[in-house]
Amino acid sequence: MPPQGRSARRLAAGEESRMKLIRELRTRYRTQIYNSGYRLSGSLDGYPLPPRKLLQLVIGSGEVAWFQLGGLFMHQTISTLLRRHQRPIESFSSILDFGCGCGRILRWWAALKDRCDIWGCDYNPVLVNWCRRNLGDIASFAVNDADPPLDFPSGAFEFVYSYSVLTHLSTERQQPWIAELTRVVARRGLLLLTVHGLRCAWRSGFSTDELRRLNEEGVVAFMEERSGSNDCAAYHSEGYMRGLCALGLELVxxxxxxxxxxxxxxxYLYRRV
Structure with missing residues (x-):
């Protein structure tokens, strides 16, 4: 390649890197402005907001608004689904948030704290300690290991939910954790799980071979060596999730x-049989 061609390519690469940096700085600046406003005005629920590094850890973004609104959306989704099936959230005497992070959803159950035994658990002690310090009047918190068991007796909770946890576990950890969550659900109690399904696979650009694997194997996971972090992404087929009924669950x-x-x-909402 002529020297002038190499120079032009280097200039183009340098310009691309410079524009990428500018875009990143703009995004960071906008986020800081938004966060400053939200932190000055206080949280939507009156409880302290996690620092940016914890937000980044649990939602992959430092945006305070997204942390709050995402938790509120899930609170409303869970409440509506339970009410639709004649088991309103207020009817439970014990609740477990498995993979509670820094209380994104759990903080919205504050109205239940005087009539319900609420627990949150997570394998990251930093997140659990933050919850203990800032949300301790709502719930109790425990650190769990990366693998089962949980430090709770069988049938300890009338309602267990796990939001976006199976989505970040390796293939080999899926069944053991689902079985463990089933164990701690009381008889006739409910278990709610969220997973990356087929539409998430489409959005993520699955190839034909990857879609075939998902259909045949039930679970497809990427970067399994980073199981438990947001870097690991797992996808579940409908058939796999329906097959969990073999563990003693009924799909509601x-x-x-x-x-x-x-x-x-x-x-997916299940009843323990």
Missing amino acids: AYVPGGVRDGSEQDL
Whole structure:
């Protein structure tokens, strides 16, 4: 290649890098402005807001508004689904948020705290400690290991929910954790799980071979060595999730794309039999 050609290519590459940096700085600046406004005005629920580094860890973004509204959306989604099936959230005497992070959803159950034993657990002690310090009047919190069991007796909770946790576990950890969550649900209690379903696979650009694998294997996971972090992404077929009934569950509701926070994860509600 002539010297002038190489120079032009280097200039183009340098300009592309410069524009990428400018875009990143603009995004960061806008986020800081938005966050400053939200932090000055206080949270929507009156409880403290996590620092940016914890937001980044649990939602992949430092945006305070998205943290709050996403939690509120899930609170409303869960409440509506339970009410539709004649088990309003107020009817439970014990609730577990498995993979609670820094309380994005759990904080919205504050109205239940005097009549319900609420627990949150997560494998990250930093997140759990933040919850204990800031949301301790709503719930109790525990650190769990990356693998089962949980430190709760069998049938301890009337309602267990796990939002966007199976979505970040390796293939080999799926069944053990689902079985463990089933164990801690009381007889006739409810278990709610969210997963990346078929529409998430389409949005993620699955190839024909990857879609075939999902249909045949039930679970397809990427970057499994990073299981438990947002880097690991797992996808579940409807057939796999319906097959969980073999663990002693009854499928009460299946809502494709039912998580209306932009992720379009599928919702599955089970009853322990």
